[in-house]
Ligand SMILES: Nc1ncnc2c1ncn2[C@@H]1O[C@H](COP(=O)(O)OP(=O)(O)O)[C@@H](O)[C@H]1O
């Protein structure tokens with residue numbers, strides 16, 4: 001069962017890949033261009049297969065420390081922020097240069113905690129990330145260290161990566177770190193520690209096995225990774241922790257190979273995503289549907305096709321949440337819409353086969369896919 005799950009996970013379309021400070025700076029010796037080149041080559045390959053990838057890259061503080069000649073992670077917030085500001089320049093330069101060799105554009109996204117917890121900003125960040133991946137750009141995300149106050153800092157990029165996975169509803173969250181995965185205890189403390197192949201994300205036993213306090217470069221250690229996996233699971237995202245220097249690590253994950261530690265969500269992605277969208281998102285518009293469509297949504301749990309829609313209201317973009325309202329004015333369901341308001345207005349009442357003639361392109365035959373639809 002596990003290996004077939006790995007195989008299906010390998011086919012995941014949307015990935016968030018987080019790379020820790022120790023990995024990217026070769027233990028603090030400076031940005032490791034060779035390692036970056038190897039990851040980028042693999043990301044470019046997965047990207048060419050039509051997948052969407054978002055990188056969460058640590059290393060700004062570590063690279064800043066190196067550039068400033070500091071051997072020890074500073075204690076004061078302003079020194080940390082200064083180091084991050086210096087190092088972030090090198091970080092994005094390194095990613096951009098490596099992706100340029102494959103003709104792939106990159107974008108820098110710096111996020112604070114507020115960008116994810118505030119609904120308006122949340123939608124903004126989500127919309128921007130989705131637009132970028134839609135444009136086939138690879139976003140490179142880091143915490144906005146220079147403006148984040150101590151109390152609102154993500155504090156570690158493991159958590160930031162999980163929240164980004166929630167934002168874009170990624171199927172897979174890969175954490176590349178300096179260990180082969182998660183062990184039953186800290187392998188630095190006890191070389192007899194054994195690697196965990198698979199566990200349930202959020203299992204409290206995992207926290208007891210995870211050591212906190214990372215080395216001089218990173219912040220999180222294993223505890224934040226375990227907690228991040230639990231957060232990622234809220235959107236049905238599976239987390240896979242693996243060694244960043246493992247040859248062909250991303251390619252092999254994509255092939256479904258058993259590598260690293262897999263932390264699986266208890267709920268399947270569909271159920272988790274439905275729950276997530278019901279509580280997290282704001283309704284951006286309404287689509288009015290006819291009696292036939294209302295019946296199939298209620299009774300057969302099917303997707304909403306444009307043919308059953310009579311009118312649209314609101315200014316939504318693709319991927320946003322809209323309410324489906326029946327002929328009697330009552331809300332029947334909510335779901336993530338596959339077309340923006342203008343396109344939806346042009347295809348309403350039409351059969352799915354007629355979408356291309358109306359728009360000149362087809363994103364999806366459904367207006368709202370049943371996986372993204374919750375009855376209310
Ligand atoms: N149970 C565990 N399994 C694996 N690593 C652990 C465990 N407990 C603590 N660790 C430590 O966590 C470290 C990885 O975390 P961290 O240094 O924050 O890396 P990163 O920079 O990739 O986020 C490992 O080097 C290891 O010493």
Ligand SMILES: N[C@@H](CCC(=O)OP(=O)(O)O)C(=O)O
Pocket residue numbers: 019020021022057058059060061062084142143145155156157158214217218219220221
């Ligand atoms: N924003 C910080 C992230 C620090 C951090 O979380 O590091 P890590 O635990 O190595 O992922 C930086 O770029 O240095």
